[in-house]
Amino acid sequence: xxxxxxxxxxxxxxxxxxxxxxxxxxxxxxxxxxxLALTPYDVLRLKKALGLTSGHFLEQYTVIEFEPEDLYPxxxxxxxDDGRASCPFVGNEGCxxxxxxxxxxxxxxxxxxxxxxxxxxxxxxxLIREPHCHGFAEEREQTLNQWQNDQDLQEYNRYNDEMLAxxxxxxxxxxxxxSQKQADGFVLCLYDLDRFxxxxxxxxxxxxxxxxxxxxxxxxxxxxxxx
Numbered sequence: 001x002x003x004x005x006x007x008x009x010x011x012x013x014x015x016x017x018x019x020x021x022x023x024x025x026x027x028x029x030x031x032x033x034x035x036l037a038l039t040p041y042d043v044l045r046l047k048k049a050l051g052l053t054s055g056h057f058l059e060q061y062t063v064i065e066f067e068p069e070d071l072y073p074x075x076x077x078x079x080x081d082d083g084r085a086s087c088p089f090v091g092n093e094g095c096x097x098x099x100x101x102x103x104x105x106x107x108x109x110x111x112x113x114x115x116x117x118x119x120x121x122x123x124x125x126x127l128i129r130e131p132h133c134h135g136f137a138e139e140r141e142q143t144l145n146q147w148q149n150d151q152d153l154q155e156y157n158r159y160n161d162e163m164l165a166x167x168x169x170x171x172x173x174x175x176x177x178x179s180q181k182q183a184d185g186f187v188l189c190l191y192d193l194d195r196f197x198x199x200x201x202x203x204x205x206x207x208x209x210x211x212x213x214x215x216x217x218x219x220x221x222x223x224x225x226x227x
Contacts, residue, residue, distance in 0.1 A: 008127040010110065012144050016127050018109055019138035022094065026134045030108060031090040036077040038062065040190040041159040042102040043075065047194075049100035054194040058187075061088060066183050071172045073183045075191055077102070103156035109133065110147065112157070116168050119161040166190075 010016065020027070038046075047057035058064070058075070066073040079085040089097045095105070109130070114123040125144055129136060148154065178186065188196050 006129050007111070008129065010125045010127045010144050012121075015141050015143055016147075017138065017141050018135045018147075019140035020135045021138075024134045024138070026132050028090050028092075028094060029132055030130070031087040031095065031105075032079075032084040034079075034085070034087075036079075036087070036102065036104060038075045038077055038102055038191075039156075039160045039163060040193075041156060042104075043191050044193060045100040046097060046102070049097050054192045058192060064187060066178075066180075071175075071177055072167060073178075073187050075187070103153065103160055106151040106153050106156060109135065110144070114157075114161055114164060116164050119164060120157070123157070123161075163190075 020030075043054060043057060043062075046061070047054050050057065052060070061078055063076045063078045064073055065076065077087065080088050087095075089095055089101075095101055109128050111126045111128050112123055113125075114120075118124060142150065148157075188199075
């Protein structure tokens with residue numbers, strides 16, 4: 001039997017076999033030894049699920065990086081220093097924030113590539129066959145569309161695709177690097193929404209001036225959806 005490729009392009013109605021459950025030997029292995037970037041919508045859902053303000057969530061559970069080669073700040077989930085770099089929300093019984101887990105966790109074992117030209121239903125998908133994963137030996141079959149419906153991905157994809165207009169801003173694409181002040185404003189406007197909302201309510205024009213129309217739509221939709 002020929003060995004299947006590790007990264008296999010996947011069409012909307014193409015059937016693949018995968019099932020993750022507590023009975024397989026690799027259960028929760030995919031929640032360890034990973035670098036998980038969080039989107040603004042991921043943070044919004046997680047901080048509400050945990051009953052935290054956005055500022056407290058960012059301080060307690062994330063690492064914010066803005067390296068010299070980066071065009072904009074990146075927010076990562078901070079892993080537990082247990083020798084396995086485990087997700088702080090994973091235990092022997094699985095994920096304790098499962099209903100509000102990040103979009104990347106919902107998508108796995110698929111990878112999703114979206115661009116300004118190919119987003120929404122036109123985004124590209126691949127099936128990622130990692131050697132340690134036993135889920136591919138399970139009998140359950142589904143299509144890409146069925147998987148997305150089962151994982152409630154439509155809402156995550158819709159809000160996350162709003163970010164494409166931000167990170168593909170013409171200035172960034174031509175090599176402009178944010179100043180530290182602009183980077184702090186980027187994190188404030190997109191990730192620290194509780195503090196940002198207070199600043200807007202207090203009439204801070206400097207913060208609202210940092211917003212593009214895409215960011216404004218993201219914030220408006222996020223608050224109306226998750227309130």
